Amino acid sequence: MRRTLFRDVDVIVTFDREGRELRNAWLLVEGNRIAALGEGDPPSGPFDEVIDGRDRVMIPGMVNTHHHLYQTLFRAVPGAADKKLFDWLVFLYERWRGIDEEAVYVSTIVGGMELLLSGCTTTTDHLYLFPRGRERLIDVEIEAAQELGIRFHPTRGSMSLSREDGGLPPGDVVQTEEEILADSERLIREYHDPSFGAMTRIALAPCSPFSVTPDLMRRTAELAREHGVLLHTHLAETLDEEEFCRQRFGMRPVEYLEELGWLEGDVWLAHLVHVTPADIERLARAGVGMAHCPSSNMLLGSGIAPVVEMLDAGVRVGLAVDGSASNDHSNMIREARQAMLAARVRYGAEAMPARRALEIATVGGARVLHREDEIGSLEPGKCADLSLWDISALEFSGAADPVAGLLHCGAQYADTVMVNGEILVRDGRLVNEKLYDHVPRHREIARRLVS
DSSP states (O other): OEEEEEEEEEEEEEOOTOOOOOEEEEEETTTTTTEEEEEEEOOOOOOOOEOTTTEEEEEOEEOOOOOOOOGSHHHHTTTTTOOOOOHHHHHHHHTTOOOHHOOOHHHHHHHHHHHHHTEEEEEEEEOOOOTTOOHEEEEEEHHHHHHTTTTEEEEEEEOOGGGGGGGOOOGGGGGOOHHHHHHHHHHHHHOOOTTTOSOOOOOESSSSSTTSSSHHHHHHHHHHHHHHHHHHEEEEOOOOHHHHHHHHSSSSHHHHHHTTTOOOEEEEEEESSSSHHHHHHHHHTTTTTTEEEEHHHHHHHHOOOOOOHHHTTTEEEOOOOOTTTTOOOOOHHHHHHHHHHHHHHHGGGSSSOHHHHHIIIIIIHHHHHOOOOSSOOOOOTSOOOOOEEESSSSSGGGSSSSHHHHTTTTTTTTTTEEEEEEEEEEETEESSSGGHHHHHHHHHHHHHOOO
């Protein structure tokens, strides 16, 4: 069994139940698990590798709870970058309909590279767009995630309502309900791993309650619960959505979701910008999780989610970069800073200290994915997912609190990242140099799809 020792780390932020921060600390990894950690002198060897942690801060690997990885091909697209959500979607669907297996593979690699370099060790992805004849795109994503080495939660998205049915997308990117359900069951059967420390888990995720029929929402929930997988969708992102829901269903989005049988503890929702105190109480009581997407919500002008009220009510809250066409990056440490700043704009400086934002990005995301016993904090027995940050760099000079400095001083990329006991980033660069070979091809595909 391989043994790796991190020693002389300035600060290890555990985010364990006691909220410990260890100084002049060490952490021992055996195989793919954290074996022990503490302060002062480390245990004696032998070790396969000893990593010097001087001038470094260690935090748990961050957990990205919502993404659309294919959208790394559609960043800062003229004609879309300054539109609000519904207009943005209508414009980009015409470009997104051109994605194929290679586009999905390469975009997953590039988005995953960004995530890993920024200290993210677990990511979800919400892929709901399947151009006709290209139905196995989730398989391609999983293959790319395996090449990256990142812990992966792909969510099998779906759209069944085209423009002709009152939806937004063109008809050649939607599927029939039977196609959706059959492929959902296939993916669970072929890829979902419920075991401790699993690298791949499947969830089911209609694009939104307004992109599919009520019947498909209910049948998807039944299928997920039959197989013990989680459920995910977008909700309450914009005021336009709220007005649409009132006119179509005579109720607000959270009320409608409750009617569909989706307000349960196996559900997490992206955005939740426009919710009332009564909505928040419903979500908390049901145990529903939230993927907080501050950059996306700000770029699209959707608003600032009431994340502090959610946390205070007991809602499980994780952080998310969202799709790279509405952000336009996949950098988790930047997103944590954005979450800190956005909450302070809405609630005041004391509402979101840096450590609270980092907690949302780590163990908060683990709770949303029901994996807090495996990832999200640094404790013996948990998966060895962690990141190490070099605080001797220029931007941290003079930072009296190195932990808060990660966000206040604008950290960009981690020095070292470990996933499942394997070092994937070393000295600020991906260990697998072949991954960088995908970037030129990514640019070529992006130019083709946008032109």
